[in-house]
Each structure stands twice: as C-alpha cells, then as structure tokens.
Amino acid sequence: MAGAAPLPSSDADLVRLLLAINPDGLGGVCLRGLSGPERDAWVQGLVKALPEGTPWIKVPINVGQDRLLGGLDFAATMAAGKPVFARGLLEAADGGVLNLAMAERVDAATAAIVAQALDQRVVRVERDGIADTRAARFGIVAFDEGLEDDERLPEVLAERVAFRLDAAALADAGDVAAIRRAVGSARSRLAEVAAPPAIIEALVGTALGFGIDSVRAELLALEAARTIAAWQGLREVDEAAAAAAARLVYAWRATRMPAEATDEEQHNEEEEPPDEDDDETRASNEDELPDDVIVDAVRAALPDGLLEALAGDPGPRRAASGGRSESRTKSRRRGRPIGVKASTDLAGSRLNLLATLKAAAPWQTLRRREPAASSKRLALRKEDLHVTRFEDNVETATIFLVDASGSQAAQRLAEVKGAIELLLADCYVRRDHVALIAFRRDAAETLLPPTRALARVKRSLAALPGGGATPLATGLDRARELATSVTRHGRVPVIVLLTDGRANVARDGSTGSEAASDDALKAARLLRAEGFRTLLVDTSRRPRPRARELAAAMGANYVPLPFADAAKISATVMSNVA
Amino acid sequence: MxxxxxxxxxxxxxxxxxxxxxxxxxxxxxxxxxxxxxxxxxxxxxxxxxPKMRAVTGCPYSEDPEFSHCDPCVCPKRKSRLVPxxxxxxxxxxxxxxxxxxxxxxxxxxxxxxxxxxxxxxxxxxxxxxxxxxxxxxxxxxxxxxxxxxxxxxxxxxxxxxxxxxxxxxxxxxxxxxxxxxxxxxxxxxxxxxxxVTSKDVKGRVEVIRRRDAYERDPAGFAKKWSRADGRLRRRIVKARERLDDLEPGDEILAKSAEICMALGTDGSRGELTLMRAARAFAALADDEAVTLEHLRQVAPMALSHRLRRDPLDESSAGTRVERVIERVL
Known part of the structure; x- marks a missing residue:
C-alpha cells in the first residue's frame, strides 16, 4: 500500500484517468453538452493518457451497419476476384475507444448493436455471406449534444457507460502525457484488486437507496472502485475508493433520495428469517459505516435542482418502469434496405456488391476465355450491376387528444378509451409512434410523448381520470406544440381529437362557454394554418353543430359517432387517416 | 460462459x-x-x-442418423457422433x-x-x-x-x-x-x-455482484466451481425427458386446462396444449408421480399470460388476470 498515488481532484480528471486505465471495463462516458474547446481539450488529454497506439475510432452519425459490423471490401474483392472482408468499426476499436458523435441522434438499431458488443466484448458478423466472431473490447466516449430533455444518449447505451460529465465543465488537465506510464502500471495491477464483501454490500445498498434499478450500475461502480484502487496501488478496494466510484457512477443515475429507502431496507432485513450463515451476518454488520459514507458521497455530488426534484418525487415509481426511459432519445430513422434490383444507372444509388457479384459469378468461366480478359480479375459487365433499394420510411406519429372533462359521461370516456386501444393495434401494424394528451378542469396534460411502447400508452390511458370543466383551446394548443415538435423529429403528425366540442374554459383560465368556444375556434384555425392532418371524432350523444364547426375551423375530417362502439370508431379513424 | x-x-x-x-x-x-x-x-x-445429441457426421443440419428429414440425404450415413x-x-x-x-x-x-x-x-x-x-x-x-x-x-x-x-x-x-x-x-x-423484474432484495443483489465479479476475474475457475451444480441440472433434464411419456395427464387435468383457457378467452387450442405440456414437463422435472393441479397452477402464468386478448377496460396486468382465473377454477 506504500506510495499510494493521489487521485485527481476534479471529477472530470478522475473520470479521464479511470477511462485511460480501464476503458472497456467501465463502458465509457457520456459527455453531455455542446462541443467546445473544453471538450476537445479533455478528449485530447484522454488520448494522451491512453497507452500509445490505442485505437480511437470515430463513428459518424450516419454510420451504416455494414461499416459498423464489417462487410465486403469493394476494392479488395474486385482486385482479388473473390470475396474479401473489410473489418468494421467495432472490431477496429478493440482495445481502445469508440467515439460516437452526435450520440443523441443515434438510431435504435445502431445503439443496440453497440450495446451488444459492449456486453459480449465481441462482434458477431452474419452478413453478406460472411459468418465470423471477432474481438471487440472497447469503451465508448459519446458526445451527447442534445439540448432538449428528450434528446439524449439512447438508454441502452447510457446504462452501459459508467460516467456522465457535463461537457461545459471539462477542462484541460495540463500535462497528462506524464501519467501515461503510471496508467500502464495501474492496468497491470487491476486484475489483482479484490473487493471485500462489505464494500460490495455497501455499493448495492447505496444503489437501491438511490432508486437505481439495473444491476449494471452496481457492476460498473464496483469496476470503477477497483480501477481507483489499482491506480492507488491498493490490493483491496477501500471505503474511499468505493465512495468516489459511487459518486461518479450513481449520482447521475439517481431517481430518488435514499431516505425512504433506508426504511424499506431495514424493514426487509427484519423480515428476513435469521437463518443466514455467520459469514453473511458479520458482513452486513460491517457494512453500516461504509454505506453511510457512500450515500453521503453520492448525495454531495447531486446538483441542487435535481435534489429538490428527486425529493419531491412521490416514490420509486419512475424507477420501477425502467429508469429514465421515458425521455429516451427519439432519433430519426433513415430508410431501411428493402431489397436489391438490377440497375445500370448507379447515380445516387448504393451499389450492392454481393448481388452484383452473384449476378456476375455464373459468367466468369465464359468471360475469362475472351481475348481481352485477364485470368485473375473479375470480369464485370454493366448488366451485372445491382443496387440496394431503400425504403425511406417517413414515420407517422398519431397524437390522441382526449376530452376527459365532465361533459364526457364516464361511460363515454370508457368507450373512447376502448376506441384508442383498438387504434393502437393498427398503429402497431403501421409502426406508428403514439402520443396521448388529455384535457380537463383547467389544463391539458401530455400524458405520453410520442412512443412506440404501446404498453405504456395503455397504462396511461387506463389511469386517465375523467370529470371537470373543458379547456378545449388549451388542449388544442398543446396538440399543436407537440405536433410541431414531432415534425422537428422528422415524423408526420396526425392529430385525432375525441370530443363533444363543448368548451367552457378559455385560454386565460376564465370560465364561460362563449369566450371558451371563441378561443377553441382560434386554436383550431392555428392547427389548420400549420397544415397538420387532423380528425375530429364527435363523441356527443347527438351530433352537434358546434363540433362540426370546430372540425371545419381545424380543417379536420369530421366523424359523428353518436351511438358508436369502440370498433366502429376505430374503423372510421383508420379509413380517414390511412 | x-x-x-x-x-x-x-x-x-x-x-x-x-x-x-x-x-x-x-x-x-x-x-x-x-x-x-x-x-x-x-x-x-x-x-x-x-445434453449432447447424436448427429450425422458432416451434416450441415446436424440431422439425426436414425431419422433424417433431408430428402434425399446426401451425407454418407455411415458415421454419426455426439454434438452439443x-x-x-x-x-x-x-x-x-x-x-x-x-x-x-x-x-x-x-x-x-x-x-x-x-x-x-x-x-x-x-x-x-x-x-x-x-x-x-x-x-x-x-x-x-x-x-x-x-x-x-x-x-x-x-x-x-x-x-x-x-x-x-x-x-x-x-x-x-x-x-x-x-x-x-x-x-x-x-x-x-x-x-x-429486477430484484430489490439487497442480499440477492449482493450475491449477483459477487458471482459476476468472481466470474469476470476467473471465468474458467468459476465455471469449474459450478460444473457439479450444472451437471445435476443436466441430469434432471435428461431424466425428465425420459419420464415425459409416463406422465399422461388425467381427465381432471385436461378438463381444468380447458376450463382455464375458456375463462381467459385464449384463442385456439394452442394455449391448452401448451399449458398441459408445460405442466407435464414441470411434473417430470420435479420427479413427481403424476401431473397435479398444483403443477398446472405453477405453469399457467408463463403458458398463458401472453395469449390473452387485450381488454381495454381491465387495468390489471395479464399475469394478475391469469392468477385470478386460476383461483376461481382450481
């Protein structure tokens, strides 16, 4: 333990040091915030601290799966006359760092592929006639430049990186190159660092206390603690190392404050039958102290605003539904390949090498006999060329705007819920995103931002209460804001308004049906001005001119459904929207 | 692994x-x-x-030497070997x-x-x-x-x-x-x-982390330590397979399976068949003499909960609905 190396004083420097020692074990870091000289300097520092020759692989936002995973190498294949494999970026990053640019816009498929490689530490390639498994041990440095709350590193990746840093708070640490050699010797000690049971228990207890659900966070915290110990030349993780690791790994993942959780824990322990073996009892007695120390460390690292927000959180509800996934990034999906076709016109298309080679293959023997042909080179003709066809799938986001006010009788509201449930099945078939806004009393609430997880739509729908006044204009305004945001994300919004058209709360919150109706009509016209596709389902017992007028102002298709049941609403909506 | x-x-x-x-x-x-x-x-x-299985040597589909589905089988059928x-x-x-x-x-x-x-x-x-x-x-x-x-x-x-x-x-x-x-x-x-679902029990999670840590540090040693336990499970699977044929579910089991599926409104006979087979395999794994209603109760949620049609007005989860019906029927 002699000569323990001091830890850097700032979190940014500490994270950089730990990543330099153990990039693949720690999964990496998410650097949240806009690019700037601070971020550049920090990254340069990491590159310098990593051992010489460590791969640093940049992944552009529009990376194709063929580049990520590897595929046929065009030039080499043509020269050799047989398929030659080009390794992908994941394999190239083996032993080093994968640097994701604009990580907040990475699409779900790419994120899942990177996540799978992080888990398995290999990349499995089954593409273009190639079947192979290649080593891919790397950590990621993700540049998350999202500004909005819903633009961020996809959850599958966020939960696999140990750290997150605010890009604006980074700084140049000066002469990092000097630590490179020390990093090397810390690496060699890493495998030997042991973690005492009391430390593991304290790390687990702390994670649960902060409402962190995934076991991955605990494993990453333990790995961070071992990396710190390795740097300090310790043979065993000590309390200080565990506290520092917990601060870095847990603080940004916390979903609640630990006060209520400690009660739960003690409660649990009391219920536990006392037949555990001695070894474990001793361990849990020992863990009391470090547990507190670690909790305090994490608490100190939480930003002030977050603290209040978390303290106000009624409970672990958010955690139970899978962490922060409700604000998962919704990135634009690009066209996906749907097949190949023969084409002599390559302009603007992507050549499909495999299909081209397959078309050419049967003719090689014949063509090689021709006088001008070389015996080795592939003889390709124009008619062999095949291009990949892409389907540019513009996605639809259906926004359900539900009148949940008292004028909708309880039974009526149940029918409307039923209709939406049925519609969800159709939305599923078309791979739509679905959003849910409800208005009643004096406000409109976005119950669910656009999502494909229809299970969640069903849940929030089921929980939707009814009754109260009708702030129709506010509801329409909210739908317009959401539709605008949907458009920004590259999707086409469709607004389905389910109401009886009766309004009695104006935009300014005053009651009175005249002003309220006026405001509703104004809000409706704004929707039309934006050119959104809209549909109004009149849910009143008897169709009323008011709802029809509103539909006209919105430019919406009007569907009166006085006695309809859920199935009929569904059929009508589909024929109008599809 | x-x-x-x-x-x-x-x-x-x-x-x-x-x-x-x-x-x-x-x-x-x-x-x-x-x-x-x-x-x-x-x-x-x-x-x-x-447990390993017998396969035709060189067969790209690992077909059974006794009974090949390839038509015609082009492998020289003389040899076979045990493969994972x-x-x-x-x-x-x-x-x-x-x-x-x-x-x-x-x-x-x-x-x-x-x-x-x-x-x-x-x-x-x-x-x-x-x-x-x-x-x-x-x-x-x-x-x-x-x-x-x-x-x-x-x-x-x-x-x-x-x-x-x-x-x-x-x-x-x-x-x-x-x-x-x-x-x-x-x-x-x-x-x-x-x-x-994630376990919220501290002791369980601590054990998860401990074992994961031990495995990461020495995969081979860790696998060796658990090979006996894995072997026991393997033998249980082999034995259960052998016993499947002896465990013909009785009329009462079949009737109750049908009743459960009817009450839940699952489409087609697939649900019933799966429920019955799962109960039988469960009984075989437990080394029990016959398939009982308790076996049925144990496997019903995993065999049926994903087959329920959605009822928009029922807010309870599929698993709860299955359990409710089981309480009523059994």
Missing part, C-alpha cells in the same frame, strides 16, 4: 427455460422485462446445460442471406460452382434460435422466421438455387417492451413467456 446454476434468483425464468429444454414441442420462451436482469446470460448459459445441441445467436444487423443461406459466393466466383452456403436456420436445426432485443429485429427477418418456424423447413429459392432443408428450432427471445411491442404473430410462436 456464465454457468446456468450460478444465476441468482429469477426462478420463473430458469424454470421456463428448463421446461422448454425438457419438452421441445412446447415451443420457445420469451423473456421480457427490465434491463440488466441477466436474460441473455441465462439463455446463453442454457447451451451448456443441454446448437444454441444459435441471431445477432443484430444480420442480413437475410445469412439467415436462410445463399449462394456460396467464393466458390461461385473462384471455381464457377453453384453451391449452397447454409445459413443460421440450418445451424439452428434441432436446437435453439436465440434473438436478443427481439423487438428490434427487422420486419422482413421476422417474416422469414415465422414462416420457417411454422413449417419446420427452410425453402430457399434464390440466385438460381433451389434448396429445401429441415429447420426445426425452438425460438428463444428476449427484449424490453419499452422498446416497442412485438407483433402478435411473433408472440404466438413462443410457448412460454416470463416477465423478468
């Missing part, structure tokens, strides 16, 4: 996988739920639990040609031969096909799988090839429903479904 027996808790998940390993005709297992709960770990670990049951991982980003098999491009280009390069479906024959992140699988690949899974054979008509080969595999999938729902046709292919 992390040993199956070293997985802490998650009893339903392990039970479902064991049942599927005992009786393949039940159909696959779908594991969905929270991230980081060891879903993929369990499925990958299953591979080493499965394949658990084939369908990686993300897989292309269609590698799933179904395609023209062997190298042989075509270099030697001008038209040869078939078998794909993952060929490799998965008689074994398990595992899809991680099943919700993210491309639709056209899902279509392919559904077709083959239903017919048990893979028909390849492309690039001038015409190949038909056996592809009878058990589908195992894992995913997170938050990433998007599965198509009903795909859900229907899974015999059993288990929702996996």
């Amino acid at each position: 992390f040993p199956f027996s070293a997985i802490v808790g998650q009893d339903d998940m392990k039970q479902a996988l064991m049942i599927a390993a005992v009786d393949r005709s039940i159909g696959g297992v779908l594991l969905f739920g929270d991230r980081g709960t060891g879903k993929s770990t369990a499925i990958r670990a299953l591979a080493s639990l499965l 049951v394949p658990v084939v991982d369908l990686p993300l980003g897989v292309t269609e040609d590698r799933v179904v098999g395609a023209l062997d491009i190298e042989r075509a280009l270099v030697h001008g031969e038209k040869a078939f390069d078998p794909g993952l479906l060929a490799r998965a024959n008689r074994g398990f096909l595992y899809i991680d992140e099943v919700n993210l699988l491309e639709d056209h690949i899902v279509d392919l799988l559904l077709d083959v899974a239903a017919s048990g054979e893979n028909l390849v008509e492309r690039e001038g090839l015409s190949v038909r080969h056996p592809a009878r595999f058990v589908l195992v999938g894992s995913g997170n429903p938050e990433e998007g729902e599965l198509r009903p046709q795909l859900i229907d292919r899974f015999g059993l479904a288990v929702e996996v």
Whole structure:
C-alpha cells in the first residue's frame, strides 16, 4: 500500500484517468453538452493518457451497419476476384475507444448493436455471406449534444457507460502525457484488486437507496472502485475508493433520495428469517459505516435542482418502469434496405456488391476465355450491376387528444378509451409512434410523448381520470406544440381529437362557454394554418353543430359517432387517416 | 460462459427455460422485462446445460442418423457422433442471406460452382434460435422466421438455387417492451413467456455482484466451481425427458386446462396444449408421480399470460388476470 498515488481532484480528471486505465471495463462516458474547446481539450488529454497506439475510432452519425459490423471490401474483392472482408468499426476499436458523435441522434438499431458488443466484448458478423466472431473490447466516449430533455444518449447505451460529465465543465488537465506510464502500471495491477464483501454490500445498498434499478450500475461502480484502487496501488478496494466510484457512477443515475429507502431496507432485513450463515451476518454488520459514507458521497455530488426534484418525487415509481426511459432519445430513422434490383444507372444509388457479384459469378468461366480478359480479375459487365433499394420510411406519429372533462359521461370516456386501444393495434401494424394528451378542469396534460411502447400508452390511458370543466383551446394548443415538435423529429403528425366540442374554459383560465368556444375556434384555425392532418371524432350523444364547426375551423375530417362502439370508431379513424 | 446454476434468483425464468429444454414441442420462451436482469446470460448459459445429441457426421443440419428429414440425404450415413445441441445467436444487423443461406459466393466466383452456403436456420436445426432485443429485429427477418418456424423447413429459392432443408428450432427471445411491442404473430410462436423484474432484495443483489465479479476475474475457475451444480441440472433434464411419456395427464387435468383457457378467452387450442405440456414437463422435472393441479397452477402464468386478448377496460396486468382465473377454477 506504500506510495499510494493521489487521485485527481476534479471529477472530470478522475473520470479521464479511470477511462485511460480501464476503458472497456467501465463502458465509457457520456459527455453531455455542446462541443467546445473544453471538450476537445479533455478528449485530447484522454488520448494522451491512453497507452500509445490505442485505437480511437470515430463513428459518424450516419454510420451504416455494414461499416459498423464489417462487410465486403469493394476494392479488395474486385482486385482479388473473390470475396474479401473489410473489418468494421467495432472490431477496429478493440482495445481502445469508440467515439460516437452526435450520440443523441443515434438510431435504435445502431445503439443496440453497440450495446451488444459492449456486453459480449465481441462482434458477431452474419452478413453478406460472411459468418465470423471477432474481438471487440472497447469503451465508448459519446458526445451527447442534445439540448432538449428528450434528446439524449439512447438508454441502452447510457446504462452501459459508467460516467456522465457535463461537457461545459471539462477542462484541460495540463500535462497528462506524464501519467501515461503510471496508467500502464495501474492496468497491470487491476486484475489483482479484490473487493471485500462489505464494500460490495455497501455499493448495492447505496444503489437501491438511490432508486437505481439495473444491476449494471452496481457492476460498473464496483469496476470503477477497483480501477481507483489499482491506480492507488491498493490490493483491496477501500471505503474511499468505493465512495468516489459511487459518486461518479450513481449520482447521475439517481431517481430518488435514499431516505425512504433506508426504511424499506431495514424493514426487509427484519423480515428476513435469521437463518443466514455467520459469514453473511458479520458482513452486513460491517457494512453500516461504509454505506453511510457512500450515500453521503453520492448525495454531495447531486446538483441542487435535481435534489429538490428527486425529493419531491412521490416514490420509486419512475424507477420501477425502467429508469429514465421515458425521455429516451427519439432519433430519426433513415430508410431501411428493402431489397436489391438490377440497375445500370448507379447515380445516387448504393451499389450492392454481393448481388452484383452473384449476378456476375455464373459468367466468369465464359468471360475469362475472351481475348481481352485477364485470368485473375473479375470480369464485370454493366448488366451485372445491382443496387440496394431503400425504403425511406417517413414515420407517422398519431397524437390522441382526449376530452376527459365532465361533459364526457364516464361511460363515454370508457368507450373512447376502448376506441384508442383498438387504434393502437393498427398503429402497431403501421409502426406508428403514439402520443396521448388529455384535457380537463383547467389544463391539458401530455400524458405520453410520442412512443412506440404501446404498453405504456395503455397504462396511461387506463389511469386517465375523467370529470371537470373543458379547456378545449388549451388542449388544442398543446396538440399543436407537440405536433410541431414531432415534425422537428422528422415524423408526420396526425392529430385525432375525441370530443363533444363543448368548451367552457378559455385560454386565460376564465370560465364561460362563449369566450371558451371563441378561443377553441382560434386554436383550431392555428392547427389548420400549420397544415397538420387532423380528425375530429364527435363523441356527443347527438351530433352537434358546434363540433362540426370546430372540425371545419381545424380543417379536420369530421366523424359523428353518436351511438358508436369502440370498433366502429376505430374503423372510421383508420379509413380517414390511412 | 456464465454457468446456468450460478444465476441468482429469477426462478420463473430458469424454470421456463428448463421446461422448454425438457419438452421441445412446447415451443420457445420469451423473456421480457427490465434491463440488466441477466436474460441473455441465462439463455446463453442454457447451451451448456443441454445434453449432447447424436448427429450425422458432416451434416450441415446436424440431422439425426436414425431419422433424417433431408430428402434425399446426401451425407454418407455411415458415421454419426455426439454434438452439443446448437444454441444459435441471431445477432443484430444480420442480413437475410445469412439467415436462410445463399449462394456460396467464393466458390461461385473462384471455381464457377453453384453451391449452397447454409445459413443460421440450418445451424439452428434441432436446437435453439436465440434473438436478443427481439423487438428490434427487422420486419422482413421476422417474416422469414415465422414462416420457417411454422413449417419446420427452410425453402430457399434464390440466385438460381433451389434448396429445401429441415429447420426445426425452438425460438428463444428476449427484449424490453419499452422498446416497442412485438407483433402478435411473433408472440404466438413462443410457448412460454416470463416477465423478468429486477430484484430489490439487497442480499440477492449482493450475491449477483459477487458471482459476476468472481466470474469476470476467473471465468474458467468459476465455471469449474459450478460444473457439479450444472451437471445435476443436466441430469434432471435428461431424466425428465425420459419420464415425459409416463406422465399422461388425467381427465381432471385436461378438463381444468380447458376450463382455464375458456375463462381467459385464449384463442385456439394452442394455449391448452401448451399449458398441459408445460405442466407435464414441470411434473417430470420435479420427479413427481403424476401431473397435479398444483403443477398446472405453477405453469399457467408463463403458458398463458401472453395469449390473452387485450381488454381495454381491465387495468390489471395479464399475469394478475391469469392468477385470478386460476383461483376461481382450481
């Protein structure tokens, strides 16, 4: 333990040091915030601290799966006359760092592929006639430049990186190159660092206390603690190392404050039958102290605003539904390949090498006999060329705007819920995103931002209460804001308004049906001005001119459904929207 | 490979996988739920639990020497050997040609031969096909799988090839429903479904971390430490398979299965059949003398909860609905 190396004083420097020692074990870091000289300097520092020759692989936002995973190498294949494999970026990053640019816009498929490689530490390639498994041990440095709350590193990746840093708070640490050699010797000690049971228990207890659900966070915290110990030349993780690791790994993942959780824990322990073996009892007695120390460390690292927000959180509800996934990034999906076709016109298309080679293959023997042909080179003709066809799938986001006010009788509201449930099945078939806004009393609430997880739509729908006044204009305004945001994300919004058209709360919150109706009509016209596709389902017992007028102002298709049941609403909506 | 027996808790998940390993005709297992709960770990670990099987030497489809589905079988049938049951991982980003098999491009280009390069479906024959992140699988690949899974054979008509080969595999999938729902046709292919939730119990989680840490530090030593426990499970599976035929469920069991399915409104006879078979495999694993109502009760949620039609006005989860009906019927 002699000569323990001091830890850097700032979190940014500490994270950089730990990543330099153990990039693949720690999964990496998410650097949240806009690019700037601070971020550049920090990254340069990491590159310098990593051992010489460590791969640093940049992944552009529009990376194709063929580049990520590897595929046929065009030039080499043509020269050799047989398929030659080009390794992908994941394999190239083996032993080093994968640097994701604009990580907040990475699409779900790419994120899942990177996540799978992080888990398995290999990349499995089954593409273009190639079947192979290649080593891919790397950590990621993700540049998350999202500004909005819903633009961020996809959850599958966020939960696999140990750290997150605010890009604006980074700084140049000066002469990092000097630590490179020390990093090397810390690496060699890493495998030997042991973690005492009391430390593991304290790390687990702390994670649960902060409402962190995934076991991955605990494993990453333990790995961070071992990396710190390795740097300090310790043979065993000590309390200080565990506290520092917990601060870095847990603080940004916390979903609640630990006060209520400690009660739960003690409660649990009391219920536990006392037949555990001695070894474990001793361990849990020992863990009391470090547990507190670690909790305090994490608490100190939480930003002030977050603290209040978390303290106000009624409970672990958010955690139970899978962490922060409700604000998962919704990135634009690009066209996906749907097949190949023969084409002599390559302009603007992507050549499909495999299909081209397959078309050419049967003719090689014949063509090689021709006088001008070389015996080795592939003889390709124009008619062999095949291009990949892409389907540019513009996605639809259906926004359900539900009148949940008292004028909708309880039974009526149940029918409307039923209709939406049925519609969800159709939305599923078309791979739509679905959003849910409800208005009643004096406000409109976005119950669910656009999502494909229809299970969640069903849940929030089921929980939707009814009754109260009708702030129709506010509801329409909210739908317009959401539709605008949907458009920004590259999707086409469709607004389905389910109401009886009766309004009695104006935009300014005053009651009175005249002003309220006026405001509703104004809000409706704004929707039309934006050119959104809209549909109004009149849910009143008897169709009323008011709802029809509103539909006209919105430019919406009007569907009166006085006695309809859920199935009929569904059929009508589909024929109008599809 | 992390040993199956070293997985802490998650009893339903392990039970479902064991049942599927005992009786393949039940159909696959779908594991969905929270991230980081060891879903993929369990499925990958299953591979080493499965007793070896006899296969024709050199057969690309690992066919049984006693009974080959290849028509005609072109392998010299004289030899066979014991091989591990394949658990084939369908990686993300897989292309269609590698799933179904395609023209062997190298042989075509270099030697001008038209040869078939078998794909993952060929490799998965008689074994398990595992899809991680099943919700993210491309639709056209899902279509392919559904077709083959239903017919048990893979028909390849492309690039001038015409190949038909056996592809009878058990589908195992894992995913997170938050990433998007599965198509009903795909859900229907899974015999059993288990929702996996994170354990909030401190002791359990500590044990998870300890074992994971021990495994990471010394994979070989760790596997060795658990090999006896894995061996016991393997023997249980073998024995249960042998006993399946003796465990014919009685009339009462059949009647109750039908009643449960009727009360839940599951479509078709698939639910009933799965429920009955799962109960039988469960009884065989428990080494019990006969299939009892208790066995039925134990497996009903995993056999039925994913088959319920959605009732928009019923807010309770599928699992609760199954349990409610079971309380009433049994």
